[in-house]
Amino acid sequence: MQTELTQPGPLLQPNGQLADIGWARQPVLDCNLEAARFYALRSLQHFRIKRWDYYAVFTPRHFFSATIADLGYVGNIFVYTMNFESGDLHEEGLVIPLGKSITLPRNSTQGDSHFENKHARLDFSLQPDHRHVSVSWPEFHEGRGIQAEIDLATAPGDESMNIVIPIGKKRFYYNRKINCMPASGSITYGEDSERLDPATCLGSLDWGRGVWEYKSFWNWASASGFLPDGRTIGLNLGMGFGDLSRAGENAILLDQRVHKLEQVRFDYASGDYMRLWHFSDSAGRLDLVFTPFKDRTATTDLGIITSQVHQMFGRYNGTLIADDGEKIQVRELLGFAEEHQARW
Numbered sequence: 292m293q294t295e296l297t298q299p300g301p302l303l304q305p306n307g308q309l310a311d312i313g314w315a316r317q318p319v320l321d322c323n324l325e326a327a328r329f330y331a332l333r334s335l336q337h338f339r340i341k342r343w344d345y346y347a348v349f350t351p352r353h354f355f356s357a358t359i360a361d362l363g364y365v366g367n368i369f370v371y372t373m374n375f376e377s378g379d380l381h382e383e384g385l386v387i388p389l390g391k392s393i394t395l396p397r398n399s400t401q402g403d404s405h406f407e408n409k410h411a412r413l414d415f416s417l418q419p420d421h422r423h424v425s426v427s428w429p430e431f432h433e434g435r436g437i438q439a440e441i442d443l444a445t446a447p448g449d450e451s452m453n454i455v456i457p458i459g460k461k462r463f464y465y466n467r468k469i470n471c472m473p474a475s476g477s478i479t480y481g482e483d484s485e486r487l488d489p490a491t492c493l494g495s496l497d498w499g500r501g502v503w504e505y506k507s508f509w510n511w512a513s514a515s516g517f518l519p520d521g522r523t524i525g526l527n528l529g530m531g532f533g534d535l536s537r538a539g540e541n542a543i544l545l546d547q548r549v550h551k552l553e554q555v556r557f558d559y560a561s562g563d564y565m566r567l568w569h570f571s572d573s574a575g576r577l578d579l580v581f582t583p584f585k586d587r588t589a590t591t592d593l594g595i596i597t598s599q600v601h602q603m604f605g606r607y608n609g610t611l612i613a614d615d616g617e618k619i620q621v622r623e624l625l626g627f628a629e630e631h632q633a634r635w
Contacts, residue, residue, distance in 0.1 A: 293553055294537045296320070302455065302465055303327060309455060309463050314538040316450040316549050318399050318467050322500050329461040329502055338363040341635070342395045344404045344415055345497040346424050348441060348474050349515060349625055352376065352485055354604065355439060355478050357426050359393060359404045359413055362635055365596060366390035368406050368413060370426060370437060372480055373585065373604065380587055381432045385410060399467045399498040421445055422472065422496070435481035443472035443494040449547040454540045458533040464501035470525030470544040471495070471515040493523065507532055507633045510557045512570065512581070514607055514626025515544075522546045524619065526579075526607065526626060528555045528570060541572065543611050543619075550614045552577060561630060564601045568628050570609075579609035579621060581628050595634070602629040 294313035302320045304310050307328025311320065330336050343360035353374055360367040366387030373380040385408070387393060396402025396417075404415035411428040424441040431437040452468040473489030493515040509531035518524050525544030541552035555577060558569040568581040583605035591598040607624040 293539070293551060295551075296453075296455075301326070303463075307461070309457055312455060312457060312534075312537045314455075314540070314551065315453040318451070318453050320453075320455060320465065322398050322465055324397075324500065327502065339502050340500075341503060342500050343367075343497070344395060345499075346415065346422075346441075346443075346494060347497075347513075348424075348443075348478075348487070348492060348494040350474070350478075350485060350487060350492045353478065353480075355441075357413055357415075357424060357439070359395060359406050359415065361390040361393045361395055362596070364389060365593070366393045366406070367591075368393075368411065369589075370411075370413075370428060370431065371587070372437065372478070373587070374483075378585055380585065382587075382589065383411075383428065383431050384591075386593065399496075422494075424494075432481070436479075437481075438479045439477070441474055441476040441478070441487060441494065443474055443496075444489060445469075445472060446547070450544070450549045452527045452540050452542045452544070452549060454538045456533040456535060456538055458502070458504055462502040462504060464499070464503065464533055466501070466540065467496070467498040468513070468527045468540060469496040469498075470513065470527060471523035471547065491517075493517075495525070503532070503635065505634055507631075507635065509631050510629065511631070512557070512568075512626065512628040514624050516624045516626070518619065524611075524621070524624065526624075528552075528557070528628075530555065530557060543577070543613065545613055545619070550611075557628070559628070559630075564603050564630070568603070568605075570607075576612040577609075579607050579611075581605050581607050581626075583628075598631070598633040598635065600629055600631040602627050 296313040296315040303326035369384035371382035394405040414425040426439040474492040512528040514526040529540040543550040554573040570579040583603040585604040587602040611619040
């Protein structure tokens, strides 16, 4: 049921249809969004194309995330941080009409992302051996301020979870998820400063481009951590949108190698998110229980644009089976699982 893409090519054909549908270990397709053809008036198409770069970092003490997003008719800039000991969570966001001052690259393998106005500056740059995340937001949390300079190490052979799927007849989603990037640098939130040690701190990237239906729903689960033997272990699980018959984003990431899963079931109580979540797959390779300890609820209501996400932070326990049959015991793996509903 899963089609693996291995050859480079364009994302879209000249007629606007997807050139390929499937998943890949590397981002092999060129994201030629200029070829999109889903409206008769091409001048309107920009307003429905959505692009975002979402970075997240887990440290022993904190979770930190920064996003630059252009949703076509509006931009969205947001940063949030959580202290695991106190449970303190704070988030700030900026709504940018028509995405003014937002720069996002064509592909995930080249170019920089940038936003700056009088309130905040976010820079995401790509270097040969790392990704750099720079955030300066002096007014964050009533002037407490947040600053971050983070390097996320990468290597040419590292694999990531890439998918391209259709959404209805004319829409599509092209996505890259990178897990378990060793993180170094610093995060300063008010008077609390933390130096990041790549032996204990890992980052991830959610890079998305596409054209979605106006009313959308999805689930996403992600984790990046370490096994007792020192190997990195990552999870990327998703469902709820688009045609997943030929490709899904479900994967185990073991020491930067993708171990592909097929269908994964999210068994949870919508509306009672603090209850246990259970994850299992169609081939018997994944059996995890997720125990939430924090509900990050983010709600946006801008009239024609509404969004509500319950991003649950918690710990995964259970078993995974790698491609070679190795049975991996997962114990207290820190991560998140979410339900997201949007009109956008």
